[in-house]
Amino acid sequence: MILVLVETSPSGEAIEVSREAVTFARSLSASGGGVPVDAVVVGEASDALVATLASYGVRQVHVLEGDAFAAFSGAAWASGVLAVRASAGSVVVIAAGTPRGNEVMAHVAARAGVAMAANVLSFSGLSPFVVTRQVVGGSALEEMRLSDRPAVFTVAGHAVEASPAETPGSGEVVTHTPAVDAADLVARVVSSEEPEPDLSGTLKSARVVVGAGRGAGSSDGFADLLELTELVGGSLGVSRVVTSLGWRPHHEQVGQTGSRISPDLYIPCGISGAIQHWAGCSTAKNILAINTDPDAPMVTKATYAVIGDLHEVVPAINEEIRRRRSAG
């Protein structure tokens, strides 16, 4: 059996990357002669969540209940996952490659005395079991042997597209309240607060994001970009170099270590498109790159591009928008 740790949103739905991990598990199952795919969720499983997981082909939904799981602890979650694994006999234990997913799977692997592969994209053989995973922040791939059982790994975000199964699973709910060792509850979240309002929230939900990179030149180089942001009713997002140099605050950073955005239109200006940045904007529906270098990765990966210096192009765009408004 393949056991997938499924993370839920505050409203109790399976998050997209967890549904991707279930989809990945199904393709692994198909290659392995159809072994069942089970899910494990922590806390509460609503009827809607169970129905979703069943539509993704999940046989059993294991629910970890009890005070030990009321607040997050990586060690407690891992002990719960291993308790389910022991009762159900899974040979593969996986999660999405989220911070929680990587953390809990690392605990699972350390406790079980097996290897763990983080951010797996695909598998290329069952005996030996070889996975291909992202390393160097996604700039390179590693083929890695996972010969231990259980095979423990996390599935990189967007490695596969989340898709329901052709044949739904039964989605039978099995409740577990395993005893958790006191030592596994020492490092647990003691308080969780809403983040400061209006920091990265508006950036993540914006329909249009204007991006700025090293090409802005200095902390004084953002006036035209901010005007364009206002004219399109969007948010400003920046690359890591911009926050590292202290030109703009960290909460505006887009990328692997900043916000991940999926706007209708992303307008990266003077951003070369290092893989760390691309990881945060690759799901934008349209990308309009403004860059002096026609061979910059951001330009070649974009939907549209203007070749030129942002300090010439952006003021001209702003002027054109204002001209059309006053004419219209």
Next chain:
Amino acid sequence: MTSVLVCIKRVVDSSSEVVLTDDGQAVDGRFAGFTMSTHEECAVELAVQVAAATGGTATVLTLGDADATEQLRSALAVGCTAAVHIVADSQTFGPADVAREIAAVAADHDLVLLGNDAADSGDFQVGIRLAYELGRPVVNGVTNVVVEGDTVVARGAGPDGHETYRVPLPAVVTILEGGVEPRYPTVPGRMKAKKIAIDERAPSAEPVGPARVRLLLPPPAPSNVQILGKGADAAPAVVDLLEQLGVLAR
């Protein structure tokens, strides 16, 4: 008087194009140069802050080849006061091997800080494996750490908001960048760092290895970009596009 051990790794600077060695077993740093990850720069900063606030010590540790002294000296230049160098080829060590080697040094320290994940191998597990080696609690992926008495208070971003952990020492904490600004070394700091003797050690055991078959570079994606024009003359075409996509605020 917290005794802090902060663990760093010499890695190839991957901010520009990544090139692999001929045998496909490692990233080639001959042209790009070497650095430590931003997570670890922040871990070093936090180690120095905790040592200063508690009147304690900050010791930096690395497992790497002889050239990794460069990264140890960088950490010494910003305020670490001692360094341990396990001299070995880090590419032949898997995450469980590295955790075991750190554990052999960490027993004398109250607080061990590491980066959340190495910038090259991206294993996301050394800190957690270390905690099990030591039988200590571990907090993973936080951005701020302070020590209050015999408790470490760690804060970071969780899926639903800012999370706080309060954990008794001794403990292991892994750090993500974003909570503190790593300081730049001063000239006196660099001079002082040169005089500190580095405690060089051999690995405590033969490594099992990373189970790596080989490294590959991802295939380049085909480009379908539509060039709207060059320079300021492209502005009308850009605004046509903004109108067509319906993204212009009224």
